Amino acid sequence: MTISTKGLVRVLPKRSTRSRRITPWLFLLVPLALLVTFTYVPVSNMLYYSFTSWDGLDANKALVGFSNYVAVFTRPQFLNVFAVSLYYVAASIIQMGLALYFATILSFSTRFRNLFKGILFFPYLINTVAISFVFLYLFQPGGTLDTVLGVIGLGGTQHHWLGDPSIVNFSLAGTSLWRYLGLNFVLFLGAIQSVPGELYEAAELDGANRWQQFRYIIAPGIKRIISLSFILAISGSLSAFEIPFIMTGGANGTTTFVIKAYQEAFTYSQVGLASALAVVLLLVVLVVTFIQRKLVPDEDVSLS
Amino acid sequence: MTTQLTPPKTPTPSTTTSGTITKRPVNGRKLRSSRVKSTAAVTGKYVSLVVMSLIVVIPLVVVLFASLKTSAEYARTGPLQPPTNWLNFANFAKAFTDGNMVVGFINTGFILVVSLIGTILIGTMAAYALDRFDFRFKKVVFGLFLVATLVPSVTTQVATFQVVLALGLFDTPWAAIALFTGTDIISIYIFVQFMQSIPKSLDEAAMIDGANRFGIYWRVILPLLKPAIATVVIIKGIAIYNEFFIPFLYMPDSNLGTISTALYRFKGPYGTQWEVIGAGTMIVIIPTLVVFLLLQKFIYNGITSGATK
Numbered sequence: 001m002t003i004s005t006k007g008l009v010r011v012l013p014k015r016s017t018r019s020r021r022i023t024p025w026l027f028l029l030v031p032l033a034l035l036v037t038f039t040y041v042p043v044s045n046m047l048y049y050s051f052t053s054w055d056g057l058d059a060n061k062a063l064v065g066f067s068n069y070v071a072v073f074t075r076p077q078f079l080n081v082f083a084v085s086l087y088y089v090a091a092s093i094i095q096m097g098l099a100l101y102f103a104t105i106l107s108f109s110t111r112f113r114n115l116f117k118g119i120l121f122f123p124y125l126i127n128t129v130a131i132s133f134v135f136l137y138l139f140q141p142g143g144t145l146d147t148v149l150g151v152i153g154l155g156g157t158q159h160h161w162l163g164d165p166s167i168v169n170f171s172l173a174g175t176s177l178w179r180y181l182g183l184n185f186v187l188f189l190g191a192i193q194s195v196p197g198e199l200y201e202a203a204e205l206d207g208a209n210r211w212q213q214f215r216y217i218i219a220p221g222i223k224r225i226i227s228l229s230f231i232l233a234i235s236g237s238l239s240a241f242e243i244p245f246i247m248t249g250g251a252n253g254t255t256t257f258v259i260k261a262y263q264e265a266f267t268y269s270q271v272g273l274a275s276a277l278a279v280v281l282l283l284v285v286l287v288v289t290f291i292q293r294k295l296v297p298d299e300d301v302s303l304s
Numbered sequence: 305m306t307t308q309l310t311p312p313k314t315p316t317p318s319t320t321t322s323g324t325i326t327k328r329p330v331n332g333r334k335l336r337s338s339r340v341k342s343t344a345a346v347t348g349k350y351v352s353l354v355v356m357s358l359i360v361v362i363p364l365v366v367v368l369f370a371s372l373k374t375s376a377e378y379a380r381t382g383p384l385q386p387p388t389n390w391l392n393f394a395n396f397a398k399a400f401t402d403g404n405m406v407v408g409f410i411n412t413g414f415i416l417v418v419s420l421i422g423t424i425l426i427g428t429m430a431a432y433a434l435d436r437f438d439f440r441f442k443k444v445v446f447g448l449f450l451v452a453t454l455v456p457s458v459t460t461q462v463a464t465f466q467v468v469l470a471l472g473l474f475d476t477p478w479a480a481i482a483l484f485t486g487t488d489i490i491s492i493y494i495f496v497q498f499m500q501s502i503p504k505s506l507d508e509a510a511m512i513d514g515a516n517r518f519g520i521y522w523r524v525i526l527p528l529l530k531p532a533i534a535t536v537v538i539i540k541g542i543a544i545y546n547e548f549f550i551p552f553l554y555m556p557d558s559n560l561g562t563i564s565t566a567l568y569r570f571k572g573p574y575g576t577q578w579e580v581i582g583a584g585t586m587i588v589i590i591p592t593l594v595v596f597l598l599l600q601k602f603i604y605n606g607i608t609s610g611a612t613k
Contacts, residue, residue, distance in 0.1 A: 021440075023517050027433035028445065031426045034486030037467060039452045039460075046463035056466075102356065105349050118600065119357045125596055125603070127546045129567045130588045134363050137370065137383075137578055144366045144383040151384070178360070183607065190608040239458045242548050246568060258458055265462045266553075274462045282459045289454055 043282075049275035056271040068276035078277065081257045084169060088237035088256070091173035092180070096226070096233060099184030104214055107192040117189070121182035128179075132246035135175045136162070165252045172244045172254055179243070180236070184229050191222035227296040235285045257281045364589070371395050371582035378579045395583035399570065403584045407559060408566030415480050415551075415562065416544050422485035423540055424533055431495035432521050436507060453489045461553060468554055479554035480562075484544055490610055491536040498532035499525065538599065538606035545592070563588050 050068055052061040072078045102120060106113055123131065138144045139161035146158040161171045199217050208216070241258035244250060250259040257277065265274035370378060372387035374394070399405060433439075434446065457464070464483070473479040502525065510520045548564040555562070561569065567584050574580050596603060 024433040024437035024439045024442075027429045027437075027521070031430035031492070032445070032448070034426065034482075035448060035452060035489070037471075038464060038483060038486040039455060039457075040448070041467055042460045042463035043455060045466060046460055049463060098356075102353070105353070110349070110353070114600075116353050116357060118596070119360050121604070122593070122596060123360055124607075125542055125546075125592050127564055127567070127588045127592065128548050129564045130585045133567070133571065133581060133585045134367050137367055137582065138363045140578075144363065147383050148362065178363075186604055186607055190604070235456055239456050241458055246548070261459075261462055265465070271462060278459045278462050282455065285456055285459070286454055 046275045046278055046282075049272050050279045052272045054272045055269040056265065057269070061272075064272065068273050069280070071273060072276050072280055077255075078260065080253065081255055081260045081277075084254060084256050085238050085240070087169040087173040088176060088240045089234060091177045092233035092237045095177045095181050096184055096229060098177075099181055099188055099229075100226070102185050103188035103192055104218060106189060107218075108210075117186075121186050123179050124182035124186075126179070128242040129246055131175065131179055132243055135171075135178075135243075136247055139171055162248060163252070168248060168252045168254055172247060175247070176237075176240060176243050180233070184233070187225055187229055188222060191225040192218050195221040224296060227292055231289055231292045234288050238281060238284060238288075367582045367585055370579050371586050373579050375577065375579055395580045396587060398580050399584035399587055402573075402580075403570035404558065404561050404566045405563065405570075405584065405587055408561045408563040411477060411551075411560055412545060412562040412564075415477050415484070416541060418477075419481050419484035419544055420537055420540060422481065423488050423491055424536060426485060427488065427491040427495045427536065428526060428529055428533075429521070430492045431499050432525055434492075435496050435499045436504070436525075449489050449492060452487075453493075457483075457487050458549060461549070465553065473554070475555055475557050475560065477555065477560060480547075480550050483550055483554070484540075484547075488540065491540060494532055494536055494609060495529060498529060502528050534602060535606040535609055538602055539610040542592075542603075 049061070051063055051065060053064045053068075054061040102116075106117060110116065126134075140146075141160060141163075145161060149155060149157055159167050162168050195217060200213060203213050203217055239258050240256045241262075244254045244256055245259050245262075248254045250256070250263065255263070258281070261274045261277040261281070264270040264277065366383045369386055370383065372390060372392050372395070373381065374392060377388060430449070434442070434449075468474050468479050468482070471482070473482055506524055506528075507520050510524050515523065546564065547562070548568065551560070551562040551565045552568065555565070558569065567588055570584050571581055
């Protein structure tokens with residue numbers, strides 16, 4: 001006891017107010033430097049570039065006002081990327097519905113529950129290049145999908161899944177659904193399972209059926225995670241990139257927002273134009289996030 | 305006292321639930337009411353589960369089939385036909401050597417280890433400062449981190465590229481390491497949230513024993529953060545192993561291929577030799593499968609706490 005009191009006397013006066021004020025900044029020095037260098041500098045530069053006609057190399061960046069933005073909203077090739085995003089948005093809505101369905105049925109007692117859970121979730125963990133190759137193989141003319149359709153008697157529905165411009169976006173959005181379903185499913189399942197069991201017991205005593213249990217206990221209990229997943233899904237759909245880029249390279253009318261921005265910046269050296277595209281995408285994502293925060297306020301913001 | 309030292313296993317996902325969180329509350333209890341449930345509903349449930357499982361498994365299994373076939377066999381047989389020799393690993397050997405997969409694994413491993421150490425140190429330091437100190441502009445700093453989570457990094461690469469170029473990191477593994485370490489704000493949140501469950505009295509006790517702030521961070525806080533570190537290692541590790549765009553954009557040198565870019569570039573020369581490409585694909589997927597089977601529980605928890613922050 002005496003020792004620690006001595007320690008107290010010895011230590012406390014040494015700590016001047018100034019050093020105490022500096023200490024947190026020492027811990028924050030590196031994290032903040034990285035945050036500014038790799039998030040805030042790029043975002044502000046991007047805003048600046050978007051008002052120039054910069055090619056990415058020239059020392060001079062000529063200001064061109066809003067002309068890049070006008071191009072983004074008027075040229076058909078750019079407007080098309082908005083349309084392509086809709087396929088992914090639609091797929092992610094189906095994905096959320098499926099995830100909710102499977103999470104609900106698996107939250108009730110089920111044989112091989114963990115096996116089903118593992119199978120449904122696993123695609124989310126797989127490398128995107130590997131997934132893209134798996135589906136390139138699947139969609140090949142005369143490949144797995146065509147064979148399976150033939151086996152189950154749907155031979156008439158065989159298509160050029162990646163060659164036909166009217167179908168290719170469905171194939172790619174479907175691949176994306178296959179990959180991300182597991183994430184939504186596991187998030188929903190976790191949320192459903194954290195609803196206290198007594199609630200179900202009480203509901204059952206009151207004679208509530210399965211649908212009523214879902215409607216009045218499960219759904220309200222997981223409202224927050226649903227709205228959060230919805231935002232992740234929407235911003236994910238808008239910034240879809242890897243699967244279409246690897247599988248088709250943006251050919252056949254499969255160019256998404258990010259593929260377009262990538263091509264403009266790194267293939268055609270139109271950094272100004274690419275930045276305008278990226279700024280528009282960023283703004284859309286921010287607006288969607290803002291709307292979600294307004295509609296479903298975070299009850300427990302644990303920070304600040 | 306010692307019992308208090310152990311914080312909860314995982315930072316509980318911040319749902320609206322208060323009180324105890326019972327895992328699997330419904331199991332068993334539901335069985336009693338199952339006789340009410342019609343057989344049709346049960347059948348429908350299992351049919352839907354089996355169909356969905358087939359949709360997940362078939363695309364993967366057919367690639368495995370293809371990867372075990374010889375090229376003559378591949379040409380002769382349909383995709384659903386299993387290989388005649390389940391131990392024909394010739395395609396795997398070919399993919400490993402011709403596809404630069406060894407280099408890919410080495411590069412990915414190096415980037416993974418350095419980025420994880422960096423993320424843990426930077427994330428815990430930031431979290432320590434934000435949770436354990438009161439200082440001017442604390443709200444502003446919080447705001448800076450908070451707003452940054454809203455910016456999907458894929459949208460800003462056009463401009464990030466110029467920053468990486470200016471720093472001289474282009475075409476070095478440090479480009480990927482800097483970006484993985486510097487743009488990971490989610491882990492800071494995981495650390496802050498977990499740190500809130502570590503009682504402040506521990507810091508005070510250590511301070512009375514003469515430890516300075518850095519000593520407290522290093523010897524008291526960091527060891528207690530182990531479960532949170534495990535969570536970050538899992539979600540971040542999977543993300544880095546799977547990342548394609550960053551190595552593709554910043555490390556075009558073929559000696560700097562990661563497993564993603566090595567596999568991607570492999571397809572060029574092998575075009576339609578699906579038995580070889582399939583083997584390369586399997587080489588990338590199998591480690592993920594093994595890790596998943598070994599660490600299932602941690603992965604589910606990690607993904608849940610990572611995504612809901």
